[in-house]
Amino acid sequence: xxxxxxxxxxxxxxxxxxxxxxxxxxxxxxxxxxxxxxxxxxxxxxxxxxxxxxxxxxxxxxxxxxxxxxxxxxxxxxxxxxxxxxxxxxxxxxxxxxxxxxxxxxxxxxxxxxxxxxxxxxxxxxxxxxxxxxxxxxxxxxxxxxxxxxxxxxxxxxxxxxxxxxxxxxxxxxxxxxxxxxxxxxxxxx
Numbered sequence: 237x238x239x240x241x242x243x244x245x246x247x248x249x250x251x252x253x254x255x256x257x258x259x260x261x262x263x264x265x266x267x268x269x270x271x272x273x274x275x276x277x278x279x280x281x282x283x284x285x286x287x288x289x290x291x292x293x294x295x296x297x298x299x300x301x302x303x304x305x306x307x308x309x310x311x312x313x314x315x316x317x318x319x320x321x322x323x324x325x326x327x328x329x330x331x332x333x334x335x336x337x338x339x340x341x342x343x344x345x346x347x348x349x350x351x352x353x354x355x356x357x358x359x360x361x362x363x364x365x366x367x368x369x370x371x372x373x374x375x376x377x378x379x380x381x382x383x384x385x386x387x388x389x390x391x392x393x394x395x396x397x398x399x400x401x402x403x404x405x406x407x408x409x410x411x412x413x414x415x416x417x418x419x420x421x422x423x424x425x426x
Contacts, residue, residue, distance in 0.1 A: 240315070242330075244296060245323045248315065251295035256280060257288045261311060264298060270306035342367050355395040358404075366408060372401065373410040376420035387411070387418045 240248070251257055259278050263269060271289065275282045289309055292298040297316075300309050345367045349356055355372070359365040375390050376382065382390070384402075391398035391405075402418075405411040412421045 239326050240318050240323055242323075242326060245326075248295045248297060251291050251297060254288070254291075256284070257292055260285065260288055260292065261297060264309060264311040265313075268308045268310040270303075270308055274309070346371055353394070355401075358395065358397065358400060365404065369401070369405050369408055369410055373405060373420055376411070376418075378420050380419070382418045384416050384418065 252261075256278065260274055263274060263277055269277070271282050271285050274280075274289075275285045278285070289298060289300075293300065293309075297312055298309050299312050300307050302308070345359070345364045349359055349364070349368050350371070355368060359368055372391060372394050375393070376387075387402055388398045391401045395401055402411070406413050406418075409421055411418050
């Protein structure tokens, strides 16, 4: 069974948000039917049923086949075997765009708070402060141990309030402290 793309899922969900279409699907779950039989069963006109069947077919929820004089419609059961969790976990069509937006936002924050490599001020907003702290954390080598004095000297190159920044870096998990020894913890930065 193949996974549903984000676009296919949106199309299906939009299609399912209609009472008549849901009733058609419920009927087709019992047995394959033709337009006139569905119209009679649901108390709708044949053109209305045809309209809804076209939408359901476009969304991949039903399929059709010829049987004698009738065009029969059947439920595509495999489409409904996909769990909503699988759909949510499927990689987004917009993942690259979201990553680009994140990178642009990050750069905007860095540009706003740093000038010539110096931190102008510590951001009040936690999300922005995290970005600033991650930027400062790049000055520390992964795995290398630093004394508190060394940490203070490195941070002082960015901002005079090295105590607050050091405390916040430990609080954010960017530096870990063991006694009086500090170590950069997040190897994702380089």
